[in-house]
Amino acid sequence: MAKKQNQSVRSRIAEYLYSHHNATKAELASELSISMPTLLSNVSSMIDEEILIPDQMLESTGGRKATALALNPQYACAAGISITKSNINMVLLDFAGSILGSVKIPYSFTGTQKDLDFLSEQFKHFLAKNAQHPKLLGCGIALPGIINKKARSLTKSHVLDLQNYSLGGFQEVMPVELLFENDANAALLAERLPTEASLIFLNLGRTVGGTLFNQGQIAQGDHFRAGEFGHMILYPNGKTCYCGKKGCADPYCSTSSLLEGTNQTLNEFMKDISNNSDPVKSKRWDELLDTLALLCSNLRMAFDMDIMIGGPLSSYIKSDLSRLNNKIKPLDLFDRNPDYLRIASKEHLAPAIGAAELFILHNIQSLK
Numbered sequence: 001m002a003k004k005q006n007q008s009v010r011s012r013i014a015e016y017l018y019s020h021h022n023a024t025k026a027e028l029a030s031e032l033s034i035s036m037p038t039l040l041s042n043v044s045s046m047i048d049e050e051i052l053i054p055d056q057m058l059e060s061t062g063g064r065k066a067t068a069l070a071l072n073p074q075y076a077c078a079a080g081i082s083i084t085k086s087n088i089n090m091v092l093l094d095f096a097g098s099i100l101g102s103v104k105i106p107y108s109f110t111g112t113q114k115d116l117d118f119l120s121e122q123f124k125h126f127l128a129k130n131a132q133h134p135k136l137l138g139c140g141i142a143l144p145g146i147i148n149k150k151a152r153s154l155t156k157s158h159v160l161d162l163q164n165y166s167l168g169g170f171q172e173v174m175p176v177e178l179l180f181e182n183d184a185n186a187a188l189l190a191e192r193l194p195t196e197a198s199l200i201f202l203n204l205g206r207t208v209g210g211t212l213f214n215q216g217q218i219a220q221g222d223h224f225r226a227g228e229f230g231h232m233i234l235y236p237n238g239k240t241c242y243c244g245k246k247g248c249a250d251p252y253c254s255t256s257s258l259l260e261g262t263n264q265t266l267n268e269f270m271k272d273i274s275n276n277s278d279p280v281k282s283k284r285w286d287e288l289l290d291t292l293a294l295l296c297s298n299l300r301m302a303f304d305m306d307i308m309i310g311g312p313l314s315s316y317i318k319s320d321l322s323r324l325n326n327k328i329k330p331l332d333l334f335d336r337n338p339d340y341l342r343i344a345s346k347e348h349l350a351p352a353i354g355a356a357e358l359f360i361l362h363n364i365q366s367l368k
Contacts, residue, residue: 080356140355186354
C-alpha cells in the first residue's frame with residue numbers, strides 16, 4: 001500500500017485495517033513496508049488507546065497461532081445523512097464501518113429554515129434512539145448536486161431545486177461537526193470494494209449522475225463537476241434535457257423520464273413490465289436499456305474501468321443485467337463479453353453510509 005504524503009504510521013495501520021478488517025502484525029509490517037520494531041511500538045500505543053483490539057486467533061502451519069488485529073468498533077462512531085427529493089436517510093456507523101442504526105424519513109426538503117430545523121430535530125431523535133453509541137466524531141451529509149467545498153455551498157441541485165445555496169445553515173442547527181459530499185461520490189465510498197483503486201459509479205435516479213474513482217481518489221474536477229455523466233450527449237438533437245441541451249443521457253436513463261406521464265411509482269411501473277401487462281411500458285424500458293448500453297460502452301472506452309450501477313433503478317437493472325450486457329456486446333470494440341458491469345448492493349442507504357465513512361476516514365487519516 002502506497003504511503004500518502006506526511007501520513008503517520010498509526011494512520012497507515014488504521015487505514016489498512018479499515019479496508020481489510022483484520023491483519024496480523026507480520027502482514028501489517030509486510031504490506032505497509034514498516035520495520036517490525038516500529039510497527040510493534042505503534043501497535044502497542046494504539047492498543048493502549050483502545051484504537052485497536054485483538055480480533056481472532058488465525059490458523060497456523062506450525063508453532064503458536066498468530067493473533068489478528070482489528071479496529072475497535074467501540075472506539076468512536078460517525079453519522080451519515082443523505083437528502084433526496086422525498087426522503088431523508090440517516091445511519092450510524094461504528095469505527096470499523098458496521099451499521100449501528102438507520103432510519104428513513106419521508107420528507108420533501110427544499111432548503112428552508114423550517115427544513116433545517118426539522119432535520120436537526122430528527123437527527124437528535126435518531127441519536128437518542130441509539131444512545132449507547134461510542135463517542136460521535138461528526139456527521140457527513142450527502143446531497144444531490146454540485147458541491148463547492150471551498151465555498152461550502154451547493155452550487156446547483158436540480159433534484160432539490162437549489163442554486164448557490166449556502167451550507168452554513170446546516171452547521172448552525174446541527175449539534176456536531178459536518179462534512180458535505182455529492183450523493184454519488186458518497187454512494188461510491190459505501191459501495192466500492194475496500195481494496196479497489198479505480199471504478200466508475202453510475203447513479204440512476206431522478207437524474208443521472210456519477211463518480212470517477214481513480215488511484216484511490218474521487219476525481220472532483222477543476223470546478224467540482226467531474227462525473228456528470230448524465231450530461232454527456234449521446235443523441236445530437238435528441239430529447240431536451242433539463243440542462244437545456246439536447247440528446248443528453250439524462251432524459252433517456254433517469255427515473256423521471258421513465259415514469260413521465262404515468263402517475264405511477266417506480267415499483268408500480270416495473271411491476272407492469274415484469275407482468276408483461278403493458279407493451280408500451282416494456283418498449284420504454286427496452287429503450288432505456290439501449291441508451292444505458294451506449295452510455296456504459298462510451299464510459300468503458302473513455303476510462304477503461306469497471307462500472308457499478310447504483311441508484312433507484314439499479315435493483316431493476318440487476319434482473320435484466322444479462323440483457324443489458326447483450327446490448328453492449330456489439331458496441332464494444334475490446335470487451336466482446338463485457339464482465340465489467342456490476343450492480344450496487346446498499347441501495348437507498350449507500351449515500352448516507354458513504355457520508356458517515358467520510359468522518360471515519362478523516363479521523364483515521366489525521367491520527368498522529
